[in-house]
Amino acid sequence: MLLYVVRRLGSAVLLLLALLTAVFFIARLAPGDPIDRFGAADLDAADRAAVRHNLGLDRPLAAQYWQWLRGVTRGDFGRSLSRHQPVSAMLAEAVPRTLLLTGIAYVLHFALAVASGVWLARNRGRRRERVATVAGLVLYSLPAFWLGQLLVLVFSRALGWLPASGVAAVGAAWLPWPQRVLDVARHLVLPLCVIGVAPVLGTARFVRNGVLEALGQDYVLAARARGLPERAVIWRHALRNGLLPVVTIAGLNLAFLLNGAVVTEVVFAWPGLGRLTVEAIFARDYPVIMGTTALAGALTLLGNLLADVLYGVADPRVRLASEADR
């Protein structure tokens, strides 16, 4: 098992390196120049050249790449071109805000998916299952930017129940902590609906199919023959087997924790990693682009690895196979 994890980590590092190399050069191939964003239109050619020289942008690409890579191995992601802050400080500020949103969305999403998947399985073929499936499919298909703006229009503009943007109200930092928590929670509701709740059917269908398949197995018949109540048959026998494919999805979706909320963060002006990435791209802020890519890429690869390990935890048969691997 350990050897397996080490081997997988090794190939993950190589993949990450390939990804970063590709992103480094693609970002620079894109038209535009970071200094255009500094209000540098009135600079003359000599000043522009001086700025470029100061930022190291006039050096050969390969040299810039090598310098960036050497910095990364020391944990230094460089400085932002547009905000003159260390990239690591910007990431450290943005990541917790993103994790707050996506972490809750992630847990909420899978909890809802399991509950509604079981419900769909139990109501298979009934009218209410068809109605719920169509409704869920519509919600699932709505693009995040459209649904987000619709929710803002209804719940913020028209009804005034919930804030439309940001993490906290202005001046919330001076409130006592229970009100501060409530304030952040109110800001979380609409973004959570967009990324956690709306796409639930996508995952719930896997739960439903998994449970239905398990319900047709002999071990479920045997469990029923022991006189187990239906809820025990479903939650204890069928769901645990039906969840195996969902565990894989959950692992693959770990990357979502860092980069799943890009559009939603932009719509709700949530100052997290997604919005940081988008702003960095528009500003051609290469070091920030590289930093966010590195983080999201590393987490994606780690998520895949974790999915495989988790699968072994959920299914003892796989555990056996990987023990034999040792």
Add this chain to the structure above:
Amino acid sequence: MSAAPLLAVEDLAVAFKGDGAPVQAVRGVSFALPRAGTLALVGESGGGKSVLALALLGLLPATATVSGRVLWEGTDLVALPERDRQRWRGCKLGLVLQDPLAALNPVLTVGDQVAEGLRYHRGLGRRAAREAAVSLLAEVRLPDAAARARDYPHRLSGGMRQRALLAAALACGPELLIADEPTASLDVTVQAEVLDLMAELVRARGMALLFVTHNLALVPRVAERAAVMFAGRLVEMGPARAVIEAPAHPFTRALLAALPERWPLHGRLPAADAPGPDPRRPPPGCPYVCRCPHARPACADESALGLALADDRRVACLPEVAGPLARGEVPA
């Protein structure tokens, strides 16, 4: 049969809804099982044996319609609401299925599955259930029961799994054990071991046994009586030994003739040369006419069928065919 049977099945019929006419899987089956009585239900695949077993447990899918009565000491199980039937299962009726790997949940330990009936029916706690599981596994002679209880099913051999399933079925001390082809997937030596163990436990615990099988040769090993089923109907019933030694129904004869043990190596086994009747439109009278070498027009007349050869021996066949057959003669 004793005066007050444990289980009395009366005119039981099962039909499955589907496209077109319903499939009549079981038709007009009646038999009784005294307390501690053992009955083997024998027939070919698709003959309705398993459907009948599941109907007794109330575990047929929603597409099935069950009519007739299943009397348990006078209580009609067919008419009971699902909540009460659930209490019957596991507590009074135990089930052992054919494929022990498929019948054990791969993600739960063997001990968890053996004891779960106790946890739900008797409200046993985790620790008490674990101890009960270990002693049940020891009762079915699983070596090193405590360790096996912690194992997942894939670590056990086929015979061990079947013993574990037997232990799970016995957990709540059922009064009737239904074993649906419990050894069909095991090799012959393990098969004999498991069957003898089952017969022994049935005797020791004073349980009744309904043993479903396609293999007539196994019957005398575990059951006193045998009922032969064809196309959803009982065609012959009587003491196991008598049915095997002097089969009276042509189908029972064919079933016996098909036992591989009776044929020399490389010889051709007799195979059924015609499919069974269409279960959507079963013919009137005897369903076996399509294959019967002694078929005659009277076979379609329900009232002409039915013959009591002795007090405890019944055959659904014409007297002029079944009588000579039972005496080992060829009917005219």
